[in-house]
Amino acid sequence: MERILFGDNQFFAVNHLSDEKSRAQAVRFKDDSAIIKVLDTAIDCDINTFMCTTHDRIANICDHIRRNPNQYANFQIYPCMPYAHKYANAVTELGIMGTLKEYMPSSNLLGTLAKGGLAVFKKDFISIMEILVDTEMKMFKGVRTDVIFIQNVITDLILGLGMYDFFRAFSDYVKKKYNAEAGFITMNLPMLHQALEKVGVENPIICASINKVGFRMTGGVELYERTLREKQMRVIAMQVFAAGAIPPKEALEYVCNLPHISSILFGASSRSHIEQNRDLINQYWKKDEAVLV
Amino acid sequence: MTDRKVKIAIIGLGKMGISHLAILNAHPALEVVGVCDTSGIVMEALKQHSAFECFADYKKMVDKVRPEAVLIATPTKLHFEMARFALERGLHVFMEKPFTLNMSQGEELVRLAEARNLVTQVGYHNRFIGVFNEVKRLVDLGALGDVYHFVAESYGPVVTRKKEDTWRSNPSEGGGCLLDYTSHVVDLLQFVLGRVDKVDGSTLKKIYSSSVEDAVYSTLHLDSGISGFLSVNWSDETYRKMSTQLTIIGMSGKLVADAQEMKVYFKTAPAIAGYEKGWNVKYITDLTPGVDFYLRGEEYSAQIDYFARCIQNRNAHGISTFRSALETDRVLNLLRTYPQ
Missing domain, CATH: 3.40.50.720 (NAD(P)-binding Rossmann-like Domain)
Structure with missing residues (x-):
């Protein structure tokens, strides 16, 4: 994994502080070309991994990447699935069975239809999970994806329910089918690490909120720091600025000095912000200290 | 305990x-x-x-x-x-x-x-959202002076096209924007500003649904004499998810809050620690106590x-x-x- 990963919240009107800012972002990134322009700026700043949710609009970005292979030769995407609001809104309206019917593939491939229908009919949940992964992965065909993530709402739901075998099944499946490593986004890092240990997912890739003020760090800063020190894992720190509550310098200095942090994930919309964060990370995270994996 | x-x-x-x-x-x-x-x-x-x-x-x-x-x-x-x-x-x-x-x-x-x-x-x-609890605290302290108007709003993208019916679209089973979305806004409003006495000029509007309302608009009158507007629409796809907002206007200030942030304006310096004259912005990160397990x-x-x-x-x-x-x-x- 690269040291810096570029995030996508700014493109899809996700702002943890302000609905108003969300709307402003929705206006700015209405056209895919605006997203591509910022991605190209990030690449120009030496950031070559884009970690993004499997939002419908990412399909257009993938089309663009496939059309311009030379320009994106070193570029890759870390997909984070699923785009939860799509399913959550559907479940509110259609119920769980209705949503499965709506989103299990039925129109494009006869093979998938048979597999999907059968899996639902037989209540084979591991197969249902695999088919849903395939559905979300379709848009990335031909695009490099070394790590495939489960979004925190699903990771943490499975975690709370204690259905840990799904973590293992997901990890095995993305390795087998996509030659990729599994990643897990969570708001409950210490608890998740324990769960992954139990089902034998070793040295896991975990993406979690890590920031000086403890925002969205369940169990508190101290427990996180202890877990990072004592356990074996590769951590991607996100929400390092606590949604803007911590100034960049202070925020990045803190994160860069923690153990077992492999990468820092951030999103930004302007060249100056991207460069500022990159330079701060390089300043605080000296090359010999970097955990390259 | x-x-x-x-x-x-x-x-x-x-x-x-x-x-x-x-x-x-x-x-x-x-x-x-x-x-x-x-x-x-x-x-x-x-x-x-x-x-x-x-x-x-x-x-x-x-x-x-x-x-x-x-x-x-x-x-x-x-x-x-x-x-x-x-x-x-x-x-x-x-x-x-x-x-x-x-x-x-x-x-x-x-x-x-x-x-x-x-x-x-x-x-x-x-009632358990940090920002809304701070709103209630400011109102209870009388920080806005005599409140004379409010706007209670909620919007989201639940029903954005015509579709087959489910229990959500059956009013006798508890479906519809009134029970699903409006209940949250009304509950929050009564939590913060007090009891609603009567309603006026209410509209229950069908937009995409055939048997239930997709939007609810009304004027609400509280026991305290304050009145204000209610505006709720679950067929608004310009929102990524349900978004609830309260605007409260008083003689000494004005407040606009959603689950993420609160902006409050005071005409003169208030006697409340952490606030000053003019605009103040507080974020979820300042106002949310930690929990043992996080989901959604x-x-x-x-x-x-x-x-x-x-x-x-x-x-x-x-x-x-x-x-x-x-x-x-x-x-x-x-x-x-x-x-x-």
Whole structure:
């Protein structure tokens, strides 16, 4: 994994502080070309991994990447699935069975239809999970994806329910089918690490909120720091600025000095912000200290 | 407060139920002793991949596992019968919103619970959002001066095209924007500003749905004499998810708040620490206490944590009881029966 990963919240009107800012972002990134322009700026700043949710609009970005292979030769995407609001809104309206019917593939491939229908009919949940992964992965065909993530709402739901075998099944499946490593986004890092240990997912890739003020760090800063020190894992720190509550310098200095942090994930919309964060990370995270994996 | 674990069972495993189950199961003071649903697919997943004891009949579950409390997250039309059964057996009850479908049922549940001094709570999670609690604190302190107007709004993208019907589109089963979205806004409004006395100029508008309203617009008059507007629309796809906003205007200031941030303007320097004359902005990061387990928002864990603590302390006068939820039902009823 690269040291810096570029995030996508700014493109899809996700702002943890302000609905108003969300709307402003929705206006700015209405056209895919605006997203591509910022991605190209990030690449120009030496950031070559884009970690993004499997939002419908990412399909257009993938089309663009496939059309311009030379320009994106070193570029890759870390997909984070699923785009939860799509399913959550559907479940509110259609119920769980209705949503499965709506989103299990039925129109494009006869093979998938048979597999999907059968899996639902037989209540084979591991197969249902695999088919849903395939559905979300379709848009990335031909695009490099070394790590495939489960979004925190699903990771943490499975975690709370204690259905840990799904973590293992997901990890095995993305390795087998996509030659990729599994990643897990969570708001409950210490608890998740324990769960992954139990089902034998070793040295896991975990993406979690890590920031000086403890925002969205369940169990508190101290427990996180202890877990990072004592356990074996590769951590991607996100929400390092606590949604803007911590100034960049202070925020990045803190994160860069923690153990077992492999990468820092951030999103930004302007060249100056991207460069500022990159330079701060390089300043605080000296090359010999970097955990390259 | 004692450290003993509270035995709890859950009935109904739809979207809210599953999320509640994960939170209950992760909570250190709770022990999930049974789960119940009639849907094959969800129960089958739990049977195969979890350690929960599963039931299809809630009465059998309660008789067998003897919980101290139940969480009911079934479709609204089933709330009354299930809650009555639980209360009659002396169980504490957490119920998903909205409370019940008619006032007399709600009143009966309140009587039953209060007579037995049982802990009740309804899942109006806005009451557990840090920003809205700060709004309430400022209002209670009189920081805005005499409040003369408010706007209570909620928008989201639930029904954005014409589609086949589900229970959500059946008013007799608890579907519709009034019960699903408006209940949250009305509950929050009464939590912050006080009791709604009457409604005026109410419109229940169908946009894409054929049998239920997709939007609710009204003027609300409070006991205190304050009046303001209610504007709720679950067919607004310009929102990524449900977004609730309160605007409150008083003689000394104005406040605009959603779950993420609060902007408050004071005409003169207020006597409240951390605030100054002019605009002040406070964020979720300043105002949200941490939780033991996070799923979808701190407030979902905070409300369950509060329920557990109320049971341990036998506090039947919490901040989102059946009685306060009945007040919300009453206003929904006023909106529903307003001559169109």
